[in-house]
Amino acid sequence: MSAETGIENISTILVIGAGTMGRQIAMTAALGGFATIIQDISADGLAAARTELEGWAASRVAKGKLEQAKATAALEALGYSTDLDSVATKADFIIEAATERLDIKTQIFEKLGVLAPAHAILATNSSTLGSSKVAEVTGRPAQVCNMHFFNPALVMKCVEVVRHETTSDATVETTMELARRLGKEPVLINREVPGFIANRLMGAIQREALFLAEEGIASIEDIDTTARTALGHPMGPFALMDLVGLDVIDFIAQATHAETGAVEDAPNERIAALVAEGKLGRKSGAGFYDYKG
Ligand SMILES: NC(=O)c1ccc[n+]([C@@H]2O[C@H](COP(=O)([O-])OP(=O)(O)OC[C@H]3O[C@@H](n4cnc5c(N)ncnc54)[C@H](O)[C@@H]3O)[C@@H](O)[C@H]2O)c1
Missing domain, CATH: 3.40.50.720 (NAD(P)-binding Rossmann-like Domain)
Structure with missing residues (x-):
């Protein structure tokens, strides 16, 4: 006891x-x-x-x-x-x-x-x-x-x-x-799961947003606009990833994937490429968006 x-x-x-x-x-x-x-x-x-x-x-x-x-x-x-x-x-x-x-x-x-x-x-x-x-x-x-x-x-x-x-x-x-x-x-x-609730929900939205952009179905600007104007999110998934830091997003994906091995948890290639270019989001002046202007 x-x-x-x-x-x-x-x-x-x-x-x-x-x-x-x-x-x-x-x-x-x-x-x-x-x-x-x-x-x-x-x-x-x-x-x-x-x-x-x-x-x-x-x-x-x-x-x-x-x-x-x-x-x-x-x-x-x-x-x-x-x-x-x-x-x-x-x-x-x-x-x-x-x-x-x-x-x-x-x-x-x-x-x-x-x-x-x-x-x-x-x-x-x-x-x-x-x-x-x-x-x-x-x-x-x-x-x-x-x-x-x-x-x-x-x-x-x-x-x-x-x-x-x-x-x-x-x-x-x-x-x-x-x-x-x-x-x-x-x-x-009730039981341990990588990402708990909030980060899992966020991960699902980010994955879908990346899919829509990579397939050329919509621009990152329009995907972010939709999240704000249709779903009432304070900012769209791409703007949020830039705010959190693309290196942090990539690190979390690597850690989660190492633990689960699940295909949907695999790090995203576009994000990894941006990180390799030093484009980490707001803190470095560029990520999905450019903040230098
Ligand atoms: N930053 C976030 O957005 C966020 C959100 C939720 C949870 N967390 C979690 O909170 C924890 C801390 O994150 P953070 O962003 O505040 O980190 P941080 O790097 O800002 O601060 C960590 C602090 O821990 C201290 N530290 C290191 N070793 C120590 C030790 N042996 N004993 C006492 N202090 C020690 C460091 O000196 C530093 O001040 C992590 O486990 C992280 O996963 C972070």
């Missing part, structure tokens, strides 16, 4: 990794009223996170979108540390958002299994690694799951909670309830 805590016993949340996702997940937790610690091996990364979050809070207050008292309380509820050993012992719920590498995550979860209180739930924000890959090394696999936020985590409502074969019902319930207390709308994925 597992010993995980219910939502009523969660007061301190530890977020591991102060990067793009970790810093915003931590601020979300602090705004939700939880004592929150951000841990990162990089002191510079922690300093950058603090500066960004203070700036974000000040700008929300200035725009009248956040009360000053709430902003101050959240910033005061946030602690920063480079020392995992000392902070892991204090956490009731841990969200790992470190670099997307299995060796790094395995080391972290192994440590957490030893350091974290027996009742603590250990969740990973990983987009591509199912929590089963790090569950056993913790010695408490029933208390391990994916808690997958979307970028930017302070804004996006969806949180995908993914259970692996031995994740307990109590872990799932507490994780879903925590997401609700953070103002999110959690969804449950």
Whole structure:
């Protein structure tokens, strides 16, 4: 039997990794009223996170979108540390958002299994690694799951909670309830599948969009226009791929294909060719579209 805590016993949340996702997940937790610690091996990364979050809070207050008292309380509820050993012992719920590498995550979860209180739930924000890959090394696999936020985590409502074969019902319930207390709308994925829900849906749309363009059935501009004007998507699939980064899209396809071997998951040749030319999307000035003009 597992010993995980219910939502009523969660007061301190530890977020591991102060990067793009970790810093915003931590601020979300602090705004939700939880004592929150951000841990990162990089002191510079922690300093950058603090500066960004203070700036974000000040700008929300200035725009009248956040009360000053709430902003101050959240910033005061946030602690920063480079020392995992000392902070892991204090956490009731841990969200790992470190670099997307299995060796790094395995080391972290192994440590957490030893350091974290027996009742603590250990969740990973990983987009591509199912929590089963790090569950056993913790010695408490029933208390391990994916808690997958979307970028930017302070804004996006969806949180995908993914259970692996031995994740307990109590872990799932507490994780879903925590997401609700953070103002999110959690969804449950009953077994591990590459891409979870959102990235699978997006992948299907992207595949179809690429097929239509490659067959010469419609231009990328008209396919994007249709997604916006007929389906109400905020942007079309080609514009979105350029925004995410074609190198990232290619990397995800390679990782997914290596895991599933499915024909539909194979990396796209046109995207690979654009990446080889250095056309990575918006960040490089060109991708499917040209952004230099
Ligand atoms: N970027 C996204 O859009 C996005 C969306 C959803 C989920 N994710 C997932 O979130 C996780 C983090 O992604 P990111 O984009 O924030 O990455 P990032 O590169 O911005 O940040 C990663 C941080 O982890 C830190 N780190 C590395 N090793 C560490 C260790 N051993 N202990 C503590 N900290 C360590 C790094 O110093 C860095 O600050 C990944 O698992 C990724 O799959 C990313």
